[in-house]
Structure formats: C-alpha cells, structure tokens
Amino acid sequence: QVQLVESGGGLVQPGASLRLSCVASGFTFAAYAVGWFRQAPGKDREFVAGISRKGEDTYYEDSVKGRFTISRDNAKNTVYLQMSGLKSEDTGAYYCGADYISPESWSRADEYDYWGQGTQVTVSS
Numbered sequence: 001q002v003q004l005v006e007s008g009g010g011l012v013q014p015g016a017s018l019r020l021s022c023v024a025s026g027f028t029f030a031a032y033a034v035g036w037f038r039q040a041p042g043k044d045r046e047f048v049a050g051i052s053r054k055g056e057d058t059y060y061e062d063s064v065k066g067r068f069t070i071s072r073d074n075a076k077n078t079v080y081l082q083m084s085g086l087k088s089e090d091t092g093a094y095y096c097g098a099d100y101i102s103p104e105s106w107s108r109a110d111e112y113d114y115w116g117q118g119t120q121v122t123v124s125s
Helices: none
Strands: 003-007 010-012 018-025 033-039 046-051 058-060 068-073 078-083 092-099 119-123
Touching: 003 092, 018 033, 018 092, 018 119, 033 068, 033 078, 046 068, 046 078, 058 068, 078 092
Parallel strands: 010 119
Antiparallel strands: 003 018, 018 078, 033 046, 033 092, 046 058, 068 078, 092 119
16 A cells, blocks of 8 residues: 655744655655645645655755755655755645656646645744
C-alpha cells in the first residue's frame, strides 16, 4: 500500500525554524520526484519546493528561496523540508506529493498521484 506520512509541523514564532519529514512506503521511492506543497484555509494548494529522484536537482517557489531547503535520503525513504526564517504567511498545512514526473511538472499539484495527509505549520507571535 502506497503511503506518505508527513511530520514535524507545529506552532512557532516568526523567525523560527522547523524541519518537516515525509516518509514513504509501498513503492519504489527512489524512482519518484517529490514535491512539498502548502495550503492555507480557503486557498488552493501551492507549490513550495521540489526535488529530483536522486536529489541532485531542486526547485523552489520564489517566496521561500534562501529560507527553505529540500533534501532527501533514499536509503530512509524520506524527504525533508528545512524551513528557517519562518513568516506568518508560511502558515498552512504542508503536504508532500510523489510521482514519476519531469521537473517541468513539479509545481503542478494535479500531476501528483501520491499524497500524504499533511502536517500543520502555524507561524504566529
């Protein structure tokens, strides 16, 4: 059974850091690109960062460049999202998606077949 499980969210103050994890099982994880997305209440799911199958290529949404870092450990079937300098606008439910897709499709949520259940990140003073 294909499964993605996110963890690491929480309530933090502006400027704080968090590291999210996405653990995969039930499929050949190393063959899939992975994307992190977030969704605020009443808004569409938006792309945050993507990473290639072997981790050599990454791509970020402009607002998180320089603050967030995506990485993966295929031996652990895990993708990470290290977030620093968090802002209130980073608040939302964070989801990881996985699929066998090209970099041109990483930012498109409708291209992903596999999704986790999400982990909530709230940035507030």
